[in-house]
Amino acid sequence: MRSRTPQIVAFGGGGFSMEKDGSLLDDYVLSLTARARPRVCFLPTASGDADHYVVRFYRRFSPDCEPSHVSLFRRDQGTGGIEKDLEGHLLAQDLIYVGGGSVVSMLGAWRAHGLDAVLRRAWRKGIVLCGPSAGSLCWFREALSEFHGSSTRVRGLGLLPYSNCVHYDAEPARRAEYHRFVGDGMRAGFAAEDGVALHFHGTGLEHVVSSRPGAFAYHVEPGNDGVVEARLDAAYLEAGDPAWDRTPAGACHETLPVPEFAATALTREEPIGA
Amino acid sequence: MNGPIVAPMDDRLVFAMGGGGFAMEPTNPLLDEYVLGLARSTEPRVLFLPTASGDTTGQINAFRARFVDRTCVPEHLSLFRLRDAKRPLRETVLSQDIIYVGGGSMRNLLAIWQAHGLDRLLLEAWRRGTVLAGLSAGAMCWFAGGVTCSSGRPASIEGLGLLDGSLTVHADGEPERLPAWLAGVRDGILPGGWALDDGVGLLFRGRRPERLVSSRPGAGALRADAIAGELVRHRLEPELLGTGHQAGLGGVDEAVQELRRVRLMRRGITGEEG
Numbered sequence: 359m360r361s362r363t364p365q366i367v368a369f370g371g372g373g374f375s376m377e378k379d380g381s382l383l384d385d386y387v388l389s390l391t392a393r394a395r396p397r398v399c400f401l402p403t404a405s406g407d408a409d410h411y412v413v414r415f416y417r418r419f420s421p422d423c424e425p426s427h428v429s430l431f432r433r434d435q436g437t438g439g440i441e442k443d444l445e446g447h448l449l450a451q452d453l454i455y456v457g458g459g460s461v462v463s464m465l466g467a468w469r470a471h472g473l474d475a476v477l478r479r480a481w482r483k484g485i486v487l488c489g490p491s492a493g494s495l496c497w498f499r500e501a502l503s504e505f506h507g508s509s510t511r512v513r514g515l516g517l518l519p520y521s522n523c524v525h526y527d528a529e530p531a532r533r534a535e536y537h538r539f540v541g542d543g544m545r546a547g548f549a550a551e552d553g554v555a556l557h558f559h560g561t562g563l564e565h566v567v568s569s570r571p572g573a574f575a576y577h578v579e580p581g582n583d584g585v586v587e588a589r590l591d592a593a594y595l596e597a598g599d600p601a602w603d604r605t606p607a608g609a610c611h612e613t614l615p616v617p618e619f620a621a622t623a624l625t626r627e628e629p630i631g632a
Numbered sequence: 633m634n635g636p637i638v639a640p641m642d643d644r645l646v647f648a649m650g651g652g653g654f655a656m657e658p659t660n661p662l663l664d665e666y667v668l669g670l671a672r673s674t675e676p677r678v679l680f681l682p683t684a685s686g687d688t689t690g691q692i693n694a695f696r697a698r699f700v701d702r703t704c705v706p707e708h709l710s711l712f713r714l715r716d717a718k719r720p721l722r723e724t725v726l727s728q729d730i731i732y733v734g735g736g737s738m739r740n741l742l743a744i745w746q747a748h749g750l751d752r753l754l755l756e757a758w759r760r761g762t763v764l765a766g767l768s769a770g771a772m773c774w775f776a777g778g779v780t781c782s783s784g785r786p787a788s789i790e791g792l793g794l795l796d797g798s799l800t801v802h803a804d805g806e807p808e809r810l811p812a813w814l815a816g817v818r819d820g821i822l823p824g825g826w827a828l829d830d831g832v833g834l835l836f837r838g839r840r841p842e843r844l845v846s847s848r849p850g851a852g853a854l855r856a857d858a859i860a861g862e863l864v865r866h867r868l869e870p871e872l873l874g875t876g877h878q879a880g881l882g883g884v885d886e887a888v889q890e891l892r893r894v895r896l897m898r899r900g901i902t903g904e905e906g
Contacts, residue, residue: 406688408686430737431737459713463747465747466746466748504715
């Protein structure tokens with residue numbers, strides 16, 4: 359087995375579950391596997407293993423992949439999911455795709471079945487991990503989640519030593535809440551708008567890509583004078599662009615305008631005050 | 633909600649069903665009516681927790697269908713869709729007369745409750761005298777231990793431990809559980825306890841088993857203990873509900889009958905059909 363760089367692609371929202379057509383973010387993560395027919399396993403845990411979500415996954419990934427899913431709620435019911443050797447199955451994948459929903463419920467169920475440890479191993483092994491929403495929050499040390507209207511600080515798996523906030527543009531309160539939490543001691547981290555994905559190599563941010571033009575990700579950290587937010591430009595993944603037509607990751611690097619994650623790449627800095 | 637913060641032991645009721653109720657007996661309301669009768673309130677607030685199923689729409693719809701036309705205030709709490717919740721968890725859980733827990737994966741149920749802190753809230757609700765009811769995973773969870781198929785084959789699992797002893801469910805409907813439970817009790821992995829057939833419910837007052845009832849003729853229960861390394865079992869005969877001689881607990885009093893008549897009339901007046 360060749361050793362590969364651990365990779366996580368964390369969507370602020372988007373992919374097959376949210377975008378009506380295109381799902382350019384899905385094409386992007388598939389391209390990272392550098393395989394003609396990648397093995398893709400779906401974990402719909404955060405939705406309570408909702409049937410309609412599983413069906414949509416197969417609809418999207420069956421034509422070009424070897425798709426499978428793991429249902430932690432129906433392990434004894436023979437509903438087509440992987441039931442026996444979860445670890446062996448997950449560690450044989452090219453891509454593990456985590457669906458959206460409740461990140462707290464998902465992490466609880468994962469721990470009860472030992473999937474937290476399996477996913478850590480999968481990551482170290484170089485299996486690409488991705489997902490929108492809860493499927494993004496879970497990889498980080500800390501995450502901002504929302505319950506009954508008020509935000510909550512949630513501990514994730516901690517593969518990425520940052521905090522994370524998703525759907526950053528969906529509600530105006532999101533930004534203020536994230537800033538408030540970072541100001542109150544939550545670690546520095548990344549926020550992504552719907553349709554924007556943060557692509558990490560190891561624990562370093564390598565690319566920011568987007569399925570719609572004019573969308574952004576942000577780096578948010580505590581500063582001397584309040585919280586500092588820096589906007590990160592996202593590379594728009596245009597539909598039908600041959601560069602994104604299932605090209606191996608190596609080739610992608612050539613064509614992407616890579617936003618270096620360093621002080622020079624920050625396009626905007628604004629201390630958050632009044 | 634208006635009761636004392638700590639109810640006397642005799643006012644704490646748990647009703648554990650081996651299977652049955654709205655989720656399994658769509659045309660037989662006997663067990664669910666019995667559950668309603670356990671509340672001291674004439675129009676009890678009933679909270680359904682479908683967590684063990686992953687909050688499936690099927691379970692939620694079956695719950696609504698069963699309770700919407702009865703003299704009660706039904707509500708469900710989905711831990712996978714907390715975004716839709718109108719009140720904080722604590723308020724929702726502690727303002728009920730009855731909490732009814734559905735079946736599914738006991739491992740996931742307990743892990744997700746723990747992740748949300750619901751295990752502690754349910755213990756508090758029980759101490760306050762809220763009736764706790766449930767079937768299958770939702771029945772075993774209250775005991776020291778049970779038998780789950782959450783990971784495929786039947787295996788012993790620890791419960792919340794509100795009630796001493798162990799419980800196994802679907803003793804007739806899923807016969808593969810019974811040997812796993814008996815072996816667990818014999819080997820001292822599980823404390824002695826009860827095996828309930830589908831349609832059988834065991835009522836606890838405080839920590840004492842008080843009444844064994846059933847919704848179907850022929851359904852039964854078993855008590856098993858390990859005594860000096862030997863399994864000692866005896867068969868228990870439940871009282872068949874709906875045979876007209878329900879005295880005391882579970883009976884529907886005049887005031888409730890009256891309320892139901894008023895409700896039906898009100899519906900008639902608003903012109904609702906069917």
